[in-house]
Amino acid sequence: MSHLLDPAALAALFTEARSHNGWTDEPVSDDLLRQVYELTRMGPTSANCSPGRFVFVRSAEAKRKLAPALSKGNLDKTLAAPVTVIAAWDTQFHDKLPQLFPHVDARGWFTGSPAVAHETAFRNATLQAGYLILAARALGLDAGPLSGFDKALVDEAFFAGTSWTSNFLINLGHGDASKLFGRLPRLSVDEACRFD
Amino acid sequence: MSHLLDPAALAALFTEARSHNGWTDEPVSDDLLRQVYELTRMGPTSANCSPGRFVFVRSAEAKRKLAPALSKGNLDKTLAAPVTVIAAWDTQFHDKLPQLFPHVDARGWFTGSPAVAHETAFRNATLQAGYLILAARALGLDAGPLSGFDKALVDEAFFAGTSWTSNFLINLGHGDASKLFGRLPRLSVDEACRFD
Numbered sequence: 001m002s003h004l005l006d007p008a009a010l011a012a013l014f015t016e017a018r019s020h021n022g023w024t025d026e027p028v029s030d031d032l033l034r035q036v037y038e039l040t041r042m043g044p045t046s047a048n049c050s051p052g053r054f055v056f057v058r059s060a061e062a063k064r065k066l067a068p069a070l071s072k073g074n075l076d077k078t079l080a081a082p083v084t085v086i087a088a089w090d091t092q093f094h095d096k097l098p099q100l101f102p103h104v105d106a107r108g109w110f111t112g113s114p115a116v117a118h119e120t121a122f123r124n125a126t127l128q129a130g131y132l133i134l135a136a137r138a139l140g141l142d143a144g145p146l147s148g149f150d151k152a153l154v155d156e157a158f159f160a161g162t163s164w165t166s167n168f169l170i171n172l173g174h175g176d177a178s179k180l181f182g183r184l185p186r187l188s189v190d191e192a193c194r195f196d
Numbered sequence: 197m198s199h200l201l202d203p204a205a206l207a208a209l210f211t212e213a214r215s216h217n218g219w220t221d222e223p224v225s226d227d228l229l230r231q232v233y234e235l236t237r238m239g240p241t242s243a244n245c246s247p248g249r250f251v252f253v254r255s256a257e258a259k260r261k262l263a264p265a266l267s268k269g270n271l272d273k274t275l276a277a278p279v280t281v282i283a284a285w286d287t288q289f290h291d292k293l294p295q296l297f298p299h300v301d302a303r304g305w306f307t308g309s310p311a312v313a314h315e316t317a318f319r320n321a322t323l324q325a326g327y328l329i330l331a332a333r334a335l336g337l338d339a340g341p342l343s344g345f346d347k348a349l350v351d352e353a354f355f356a357g358t359s360w361t362s363n364f365l366i367n368l369g370h371g372d373a374s375k376l377f378g379r380l381p382r383l384s385v386d387e388a389c390r391f392d
Binding site for chain 2 (some may be wrong): 042187
């Protein structure tokens with residue numbers, strides 16, 4: 001598979017895309033959110049372990065449950081977003097490995113090694129959350145990811161009695177460009193890369 | 197910014213893209229690798245912290261340094277790939293925050309909190325490595341990410357005396373479709389998502 005995306009697609013995904021702080025009233029349908037997940041799930045994870053789980057918070061009641069966990073600077077924009085995704089992972093992700101990676105006993109790599117299971121879940125669920133940000137952009141949505149919230153409160157409010165745990169949040173909707181901050185600088189190739 | 201990618205672009209990034217195990221002889225130029233990074237760096241990180249660092253391993257000498265760290269199943273395909281990216285992060289990433297997030301003292305959030313610094317670096321460097329996989333695909337390359345290697349050996353061989361540490365590896369090149377395995381299943385929306 002080899003396909004060079006056109007400049008408009010690269011702009012939508014990377015160069016012109018922005019992390020949004022304000023949102024228009026345009027709604028986001030559950031069907032579109034399903035399409036976002038259908039793309040997200042195709043991205044690679046190690047041994048296809050697919051630990052990422054996603055809660056699409058869009059009802060007023062669910063937003064009320066989320067509010068106490070948000071930092072002050074993230075509260076208003078998150079309550080205003082049509083959808084807030086709780087990007088999470090399943091700490092028991094390895095129980096799905098007989099289904100996801102059926103040709104070897106991959107479950108056994110993790111059942112006796114909580115530290116390896118944690119690192120694997122955190123790494124791969126984060127990759128999947130990154131795929132979700134770009135999948136949302138690819139389907140015409142804007143994203144506003146954020147880490148400023150109380151994970152323990154979110155886990156208590158949304159995941160009590162389950163094996164899921166929160167990683168970070170991603171507001172989704174149609175961004176209000178008038179609420180954007182100025183673009184921040186990035187590291188140059190020379191600062192962040194080596195060619196060995 | 198709102199732009200719906202066409203089906204060919206979605207296929208190249210997500211639905212038809214595969215993790216490759218075999219590679220054609222077609223070379224990958226340093227200029228193309230720079231373009232991959234230029235897209236990667238535009239993806240969002242928390243407080244623009246940008247902890248991801250990338251070593252493009254493509255010389256015979258650098259591949260020889262990498263070989264002892266690879267697991268048996270990942271050795272041949274990694275040595276055969278035109279480029280292997282060591283997706284890493286800078287454990288002292290916060291020293292760049294006065295440049296990357298100049299309007300507040302964000303560096304101070306991390307200097308006294310090694311656990312917060314580690315979690316932030318791991319999460320955001322992993323997001324950036326995920327952006328790199330999709331940026332490579334967007335520019336016509338195939339990717340083969342892998343976690344089966346000895347991180348301590350890679351850190352010793354490539355990062356001794358620096359503050360960089362390895363996260364995972366990503367083979368890049370033009371994939372040989374005849375070496376692909378069958379596509380593995382993914383979790384359904386009902387298994388991995390909730391609509392609250």
